Amino acid sequence: MSQGALQKAHEDVHKTQPWNNPEAVPFIRFENVTKKFGDFYAVDDVSLDIYRHELFALLGGSGCGKTTLLRMLAGFEEPTAGKIFIDGVDMAGVPAYERPTNMMFQSYALFPHMTVEQNVAFGLHQDGLPKSEIRTLVSDMLALVQMTKFAKRKPHQLSGGQRQRVALARSLVKKPKVLLLDEPLGALDKKLREQTQFELVNIQEKVGTTFVMVTHDQEEAMTMASRIAVMNEGVIRQLGTPFELYEYPNSRFTANFLGQVNLIEGTLVDDDEKYAVIHSDDAGGEIYIDHAVQGHEGATLWIALRPERLRLLTEKPTDTKYNCLSGKVEEIGYLGGLSTYHVRLDSGFRIKVTEPNSSRHIEPRYTWEDRVWVTWEAGAASVLNQ
């Protein structure tokens, strides 16, 4: 495939969405994979399909099993049960040094006694390529990550960002079928991390390799990934595109894990084909949802409301009795681009609202102890039943 065709293929992943096509053939397949360490289930019966050209993120807190899953793909751990396929080949018993994967380690794991050039060339030497070819491949790769002028340096003479680039070059130069990234940006400071996120995505688009990355940073996963698997306690809690996960979380866990959310507990009091009404003692009012809710009347549900989807009003709206909760401004956090308000509702529940500061010369509309009404559009709330 030519460079142009590869790039095309990658862009297409977002458009064609092979995961929604039942006929698409997965590139990496986990089949009921379990990994036990002693009595501890690090990964518990995980099945997962990843498609060619994806930038797939495994997201979760520490100890959720994401790194174990990645290490099983690399061949550093063997599954206790289940099967892993890469490009149709069963990986059982295939040692790490024979797998079509390469890994970029969280610590970068550069060889300290070798120069940048020798580090990048190491993998090619193992394949026994001719010297002249190795030289060309290494210099091309160093150019791609903009490290050409540091070729003769040793790792300890490089900054964190530069080491990260060398590690990336070293793992990409063998043109693996799958590149595994373990917290690829974890060791960089915030500014550099944001910049590198986009660079990494650009590089992935250029080389067209399938990336599987592990991260605990939801922002990183949202920015970079085509799809995300949110993991907790060895299982995948939800799988989907960043948009799907953020807008349609399937549980309180994912709603909480991705971005900020107000979770309000309530009881279903009225369920129709086109709408639902939920009564909440937490919120001290009735909540109107613009679609049917699966559940019997009287069931306990949770409403997830993103702070940026809420609006504050200084006067009680007169047109509706739903989705309108009164309270007092308790705390204000000015973050520059936006402000966060903590509103203590009359019911005692504390709700968080963010508003953009889109203009410079404007008096703050609310101050501490102001009486306000919190409202939102009927479509803004997600209803969760677990």
Added chain:
Amino acid sequence: MTGKRSTFLLSALVFGFAFLYLPILLVIIYSFNEGKLVTVWTGFSFKWYVSLFSNDGMIDAAWNSLRIGVMSATLALAVGTPAGLVMSRFGRFKSRTLFSGMVAAPLVMPEVITGLSLLLLFVTLEQLIGWPAGRGVTTIVIAHTTFCAAYVAVVVQSRLAGMDTSVEEAAMDLGAKPAKIFFVITLPMILPALLAGWLLSFTLSLDDLVIASFVAGPGSTTLPMKVFSSVRLGVSPEINALATLIILAVSVMIVISSLLILRSERARSRSMDQATPEN
């Protein structure tokens, strides 16, 4: 610094160092004494150094010691490195603590017991399989290797313990097989520790009197044995000259091995820095 603190600490320091190094200093000074009496200074001279180098017994013993030192340090490296590797890289296995304890035991075993048990072993082996035939340089080398290997194992283990295992995993991930990883990645990274272990073993072998006395045979007198026996006949200024040379050699070796250990410690903390996220 306050005056009070410095007076007390300074005198403690001076006294401590004097206690440790005054005898050695005296030996060095008197090695340049012209007179035959060890305790009366008569004038500066190199004559005892000259007479030392024409003393064939001494030279033979020194030569023996050097050979034994080089051989046992090298063997200790060959035996101790794998032991250190197992202790830090083999993962958990049953009776691992027992294994590490047993590897380190020769460090604290009384030399008399080590010497005696090795002597019994050699005698039994000679009766059973005829090797080693008699006692001599070979038996001393074997004896020294046993306790030096323990030092090497401990030095290698502590170096490996601080090394990021993902470096070796990275090599495997890039297509290198385990044996190759050991020689191309692990070995170069622990090289300073190996050199330090070798020098330490060499120094220990050079120093040893007790174990060597047990397992030595005719013609395999080491330098410490020679010195010890000649001192019993009365201290000659020649011994002072010899002692000065030994002190010089040992100091140089200790300084080099400390520098190597220091360097590998630095490399270790550097690779730890790399492994720790900066945020």
